[in-house]
Amino acid sequence: MNHRPITEDDLHAYVDGVLEPERLAEVAAYLGGHPDVAARIAGYSAQRSLLRSALAPIADEPLPPRLSLSRMIEDRRRPPWTTWRAVVAALLLVSIGGLSGWVVRGALQPPDVGLAGLAQEASYSFDVYAPDRVRPVEIRATDSEQLVQWVSNRLHQPVKVPDLTKSGYRLMGGRLTATPHGPAAMFMYDDDRGQRLVILTRPMQTDQDKPMVPHSSDGVSGFAWADDGMGYGLVGQATPELLKPIADDARRQMRPI
Amino acid sequence: MNDMVLSIEPQIPALRRYARALVGNSASADDLVQDCLEKAVSRWHQRRDGDPRPWLFAILHNLAISQFRRQAARGPHVAIDAASEHDVRQDAVQESQMIYLDVLEKLSKLPEELRSVLLLVAVEDLSYAEAASVLGIPIGTVMSRLSRARERLQRELDGTSAAKAPVHLRSVK
Numbered sequence: 001m002n003h004r005p006i007t008e009d010d011l012h013a014y015v016d017g018v019l020e021p022e023r024l025a026e027v028a029a030y031l032g033g034h035p036d037v038a039a040r041i042a043g044y045s046a047q048r049s050l051l052r053s054a055l056a057p058i059a060d061e062p063l064p065p066r067l068s069l070s071r072m073i074e075d076r077r078r079p080p081w082t083t084w085r086a087v088v089a090a091l092l093l094v095s096i097g098g099l100s101g102w103v104v105r106g107a108l109q110p111p112d113v114g115l116a117g118l119a120q121e122a123s124y125s126f127d128v129y130a131p132d133r134v135r136p137v138e139i140r141a142t143d144s145e146q147l148v149q150w151v152s153n154r155l156h157q158p159v160k161v162p163d164l165t166k167s168g169y170r171l172m173g174g175r176l177t178a179t180p181h182g183p184a185a186m187f188m189y190d191d192d193r194g195q196r197l198v199i200l201t202r203p204m205q206t207d208q209d210k211p212m213v214p215h216s217s218d219g220v221s222g223f224a225w226a227d228d229g230m231g232y233g234l235v236g237q238a239t240p241e242l243l244k245p246i247a248d249d250a251r252r253q254m255r256p257i
Numbered sequence: 258m259n260d261m262v263l264s265i266e267p268q269i270p271a272l273r274r275y276a277r278a279l280v281g282n283s284a285s286a287d288d289l290v291q292d293c294l295e296k297a298v299s300r301w302h303q304r305r306d307g308d309p310r311p312w313l314f315a316i317l318h319n320l321a322i323s324q325f326r327r328q329a330a331r332g333p334h335v336a337i338d339a340a341s342e343h344d345v346r347q348d349a350v351q352e353s354q355m356i357y358l359d360v361l362e363k364l365s366k367l368p369e370e371l372r373s374v375l376l377l378v379a380v381e382d383l384s385y386a387e388a389a390s391v392l393g394i395p396i397g398t399v400m401s402r403l404s405r406a407r408e409r410l411q412r413e414l415d416g417t418s419a420a421k422a423p424v425h426l427r428s429v430k
Contacts, residue, residue: 006426007426008400008404008426009400011426012378012400012403012404012407013385015379015407016378016379018384018385037426040411043411043414043415044407044411047360047379047407047410047411047414048379050356050357050360051360051364051375051376051379051380052379052380053357054356054357054358054360054361055274055277055278055361055376055380056274058270058273058274058277058278059270059271059273059274060270061270061273063269063270063273064287066287066291067269067273067287067290067291067294069262069265069266069269069294069298070262072294072295072298073261073262073298076298076299
């Protein structure tokens, strides 16, 4: 017979059981003639099965929860910010539901088109946009001229953006929002601690001139007022005592001349 | 997605076993497996077609190696070894098999590059080519490391360290 020489690699492949049948026979024949090599290889085979038996129990252990693949995939599908999106979406749905109920009930109850309606809309806007970490405003403060022009055009009224830095609130920006009474302009501010407040303004059909009234619900409070046909609502998480002077300041600055 | 779960999930026990045998400590081994699975899930689209096993083991192995490097850079090597031997011993004691305890302790004395080859080939049933791709080394290096790993472990098991050298054949690269 004309055998290829047996190599060390062949011997390991023999131990690991990965030889082709023909080569396996050749290696076995070689080992038969070389008891010293055969003894070493037998040792390796014993070592291999010993290792496998010693380590097998680890693979039989139940998987801890943190190694659950489905949980991992679930977590990846729900990155942190989508929680906020879900909250915003839910709030939007609640708002829409609330607002349509508002409209539908028209015949049953007097339509709340006055200051109370505006205060409610300002609270909705705060609820929906203030928790948004991704895009709380559509136009940032850096483009405030563009923002003022946009909302003034849509509201058909000159709108002023108050400067609240004296009270520690910086303008973040703003956006147009929808209300049952047409578009409204919303401006958002935050302070050094990231606390936000919003001011909502839109033209008023009724309650065109109204002194400031406080309102509060679910940890947010605010003030609403109307001057010369424009209604204003300021809503924030700060206490009414803190918000009142800010609202007074905003009123002074936003009042049409 | 389902395809990914079906491919990865059955491998998790083996990944745990490899990680534990490689790093010793069961908590840090599971940390590695967790990192490995997270990477695998996020990079699933990057894998090549075929058996996902070598791909998963490669991710795990690379994580283990960078952990070894970080630990080496931090300094006290002793703490790891002590912890690893302790943990491996605990697992073995639960098996109530002194002989297993012995082989695992001796395995843990092998240098990491020999241990990883031996584990991938002899325990995890990866082919020599797959082990080479997992470790990023030529197949010839896999074979010579496998040979050295078996020889050293055998010497330890026989208690004949520095006794007569075994009969050796030429290693074909």
